[in-house]
Amino acid sequence: MLPEGWRKASLEDVADIRSGIAKSQKTIVNPISLPYLRVANVQDGYLDLRDVKTIEIDKEKINRFSLHSGDVLMNEGGDFDKLGRGDVWRGQIMPCLHQNHVFAVRPDQNKLDSYFLANLSASPYGKGYFLSCAKRSTNLASINSTQLKQFPVILPPLPEQKKIAAILSTWDRAIEGTEKLLANSQQQKKALMQQLLTGKKRLPGFTGEWKICSLSDVATVQTATSKTQYICENGERFIVDMGSVNRLGNLVCTKSTQHNADLLPKGTLVMPKDDIGGGNIIGRTSYIDRDDLYVLGDHVYALHIGDCDSKFLHFLINSHPINKNLRRRANGTAQLGLGKKDVLRQKIKIPSEFSEQKAIAAVLTTADEEITALESDLARLRQQKKALMQQLLTGKRRVKVD
Structure with missing residues (x-):
């Protein structure tokens, strides 16, 4: 139920929906190279203009595909939570074109404010519509121009x-x-x-001097078996497994348990040894900040630190040079794995x-x-x-x- 004075209208009744230029053009008679926006440039609520590519276009078609200040840019597809994402073009680059996977919606400024439309399309209302009519695959969704034209715009x-x-x-x-x-x-x-x-x-x-040593000189490595069978709701502890350490080295445990074996003491570092997502988390470490709250699962090493400050070692292992070396030593096809010996032989330089x-x-x-x-x-x-x-x-x- 809309307030008095408000109404709904199809987007095509209050705006011009314009498709963009295709990269695979046929013969160009009078070519000129101009900047154009791709899907990567149109983010959720902002435009990323750090890497704007150029494309060749016939001079006679420049007006057809040029962006105007006030156009609302929307991607035709992407991750579910990014569907319909976009922002208002403010004429940051002139002239500038847009790719065919990016819609340029040009509102009738006497009926529809550009910034209101950008917010509406990004709101739960807008995203709900786009998801309801989108073509979906495993992790992606897309809309076509017909569906965009039929978007029911709320019009105060x-x-x-x-x-x-x-x-x-x-x-x-x-x-x-x-x-x-x-x-x-x-x-x-x-x-x-x-x-x-x-x-x-x-x-x-x-x-004081810094010394070069191996991880084996300051740490021992523990492994454990899967704790999947011990997962329960509202458990007092958390299981640390492959997905528990992200690529930033943060601990993100989601599986709770009452199990009390393989408890990790404060100061332990946990390191994913396997990864099915390209190896980005392999060799990263997270710091265990409480005693007896976390239970070691499979696919993860627990590093028990001896002659070194564990927090310092956590930062050192996550630094680019060390982590890069560890990831290079991972091997495998469908699932990458990092061997225990490869971890322990990693050279490090630490303050004495x-x-x-x-x-x-x-x-x-x-x-x-x-x-x-x-x-x-x-x-x-x-x-x-x-x-x-x-x-x-x-x-x-x-x-x-x-």
Whole structure:
């Protein structure tokens, strides 16, 4: 039930839906090379213009495929949660074309505000429509121009559309600002790792030598059997298996259990030894931060650390040079595997002083905590915007128009 003064209309009644240029063109009589947007450039709520390719087009067709400021760009396909994703083109590059897998929706500005449409298509309402009519495969979904034209657009009066879009843009700016802070923090941590974990930069008060050794000199490796049979709801502990360590080295356990064998003590590092997803998680480690909360499963090594600070070693193994070497040693076809001996023979360079190891780990832990806080802020802002979209774009909550 829509509020009084609101109505629905098919998108084709209030906008022009334009398909893009195909890469496999036939003979081009009068060619010119121009920038064009691909699916990779059209993200969920923003445009990624860091890598814009060019394409040859006949000069006579430039107007047909050129983007106009105010066009709403939408991808015809992608991951389920990205279907219908897009943003408003603001004329950042002129002229600029769009690929045939990217729709350019040109609203009638007397009936439909571009920013209101972009928010509506990205809202649960919009994504619900696209998913309901999309052609699906295992992990992907796509829509065609006919389905896009039939999208039932909710139409408040134009001044109300603009007010709603302006309110949501406040959240967009907050989200964008937090994303930039997060990217900066991640880059700063990367730089700190490159400097502190190699000895290129020393923390104040430390001048001792660094020593080269093997992982076998500072760690022992434990394996365990599958704990699948012990999975239960509302268990007090978590099973650590192949999917429990992500490519960032974060622990993401989802399987609970009451089982109390192969419990991992605080300070243990867990490392996936097998991977069916291309080897990206092999050799990564996560740090066990509590005693007796995690149970070791299969496909994962538990590294018990001796003559080294375990947090320092966690960061060192996850640094690019060490992790790259470990992943290179993985072998297999359908499933990659990293041998125990290959882990233990990995060479590392560490400070001789235990106190320097702990100091470096403390600096990098602080950087991690800052990143975690920003990720939490970002998730909260996105959830707030999602809830606000659900209310404002459907008329459940009205705005006052000056």
